[in-house]
Amino acid sequence: MTELLPVAVLGARGRMGSEAVRAVDAATDLDLVAALGSSDPLETLVSAGARVVVDLTVPDATFDNVAFAVEHGMHAVVGTTGWTPQRLDRLGELLAGNPGTGVLIAPNFALGSVLATAFAASAARYFESVEIIELHHPDKVDAPSGTAVRTAQLVSAARAAAGVTEAPDATRDQLDGARGASVDGVPVHSVRLRGLTAHQEVLLGSPGEQLTIRHDSFDRASFMPGVLLGIRSVAGYPGLTVGLDGYLDLPGTGR
Numbered sequence: 001m002t003e004l005l006p007v008a009v010l011g012a013r014g015r016m017g018s019e020a021v022r023a024v025d026a027a028t029d030l031d032l033v034a035a036l037g038s039s040d041p042l043e044t045l046v047s048a049g050a051r052v053v054v055d056l057t058v059p060d061a062t063f064d065n066v067a068f069a070v071e072h073g074m075h076a077v078v079g080t081t082g083w084t085p086q087r088l089d090r091l092g093e094l095l096a097g098n099p100g101t102g103v104l105i106a107p108n109f110a111l112g113s114v115l116a117t118a119f120a121a122s123a124a125r126y127f128e129s130v131e132i133i134e135l136h137h138p139d140k141v142d143a144p145s146g147t148a149v150r151t152a153q154l155v156s157a158a159r160a161a162a163g164v165t166e167a168p169d170a171t172r173d174q175l176d177g178a179r180g181a182s183v184d185g186v187p188v189h190s191v192r193l194r195g196l197t198a199h200q201e202v203l204l205g206s207p208g209e210q211l212t213i214r215h216d217s218f219d220r221a222s223f224m225p226g227v228l229l230g231i232r233s234v235a236g237y238p239g240l241t242v243g244l245d246g247y248l249d250l251p252g253t254g255r
Contacts (some may be wrong), residue, residue: 002029004029004031005029005030005031005051005231006033006048006050006051006052007024007032007051007052007053007054008032008034008036008044008045008050008052008053008054009021009034009036009053009054010053010054010056010057010065011036011037011055011056011058014056016079016220016223017035017057019221019224020054020056020224020227021035024054024228024231027228029232030228030231033048033050038058042065042068045068045069045072045074046072050074051075052074052076052231053065053066053069053075053077054076054077054078054079054230054231055076055077055078056079056080057080058080058082058141059080059082059141061080062078062080062081063082063087066078066091066103067090067091067094069103070091070094071094073098073100074101075101075102075103075235076102076103076234077104077106077230077231078103078104078105078106079106079223081141081142081146082142083242088105088242091103091240092239092240095238095239095240099238101238102234102235102236102237102238102239103234103240103241104233104234104241104244104246104247105243106226106230106242106243106244107145107146107149107150107243108146108147108198109223109224109225109226109227109230110198110215110217110222110223111225111226111244112215112217113200113217114226114243114244114245115215116214117150117151117202118154118245119213120151120154120155120202120213121157121158122158123211124155124158124159125158125159125161125164126204126206127204127205127206127211128167128168128205128206128207129168129204129205129206130159130186130203131180131187131202131203132144132148132151132152132183132186132189132200132201132202133188133189133191133200133201133203134147134148134189134190134199134200134201135190135193135196135198135199135200135201136192136193136197136198136199137193137194137195137196137197138192138193138194143190143192144181144183144188145200147198148183148188148190148200150242150243151200152184152186153184155184155186155202156183156185166185197216197218197219198216198217199214199215199216199217200214201213202214226244229244229247230247233247
């Protein structure tokens with residue numbers, strides 16, 4: 001009989017967390033050994049025998065949660081935002097002291113979104129201009145979204161590697177924020193609207209043509225195949241991986 005992989009979910013009472021609990025519980029190769037809320041002690045992860053911890057909590061808690069997992073030899077799959085460069089550096093130091101432990105931090109677990117970002121990065125070097133519009137529900141606490149930031153970073157890196165010049169923009173007079181946030185030189189515009197879930201458009205333009213790459217998540221169930229992929233793969237990627245594309249063979253991205 002095949003041994004089941006013991007998995008714990010943090011943030012189990014939230015929208016994403018409760019969806020992850022159902023997905024892990026339904027998977028025939030996984031064993032949901034713990035489903036913790038914000039008031040539950042992390043020591044439960046140890047007594048439950050978790051080998052992979054899924055963190056879908058809040059930015060203020062995620063670093064401590066993941067640090068606890070790493071220090072106890074548990075792999076972590078993280079969908080929570082709030083990972084500043086400083087936090088990533090601290091996590092890297094923790095992982096250096098715990099070789100063999102893997103952490104995946106994914107801005108987006110929807111496979112279609114990961115593909116759309118890869119396609120945008122591949123296409124960006126062929127167009128004069130590129131901008132990103134991300135659209136989410138109004139309960140989202142961060143803007144721009146982690147997915148948009150990741151997309152802009154990969155797009156910018158691809159354009160820099162290809163020697164593409166800065167996109168033209170004659171704007172001189174503007175209200176604050178009218179041209180969006182600049183992420184590595186790529187304008188990113190955030191929309192927060194009731195009725196939306198998670199959506200992103202990458203607009204690429206050159207004289208006489210425009211290419212739009214759009215992905216839509218209409219339900220949080222769309223994130224679960226990526227969450228399960230991360231759970232099943234994380235042990236095979238020791239150290240830190242940022243972006244689910246690090247586990248996939250995709251153009252325009254890298255681990």
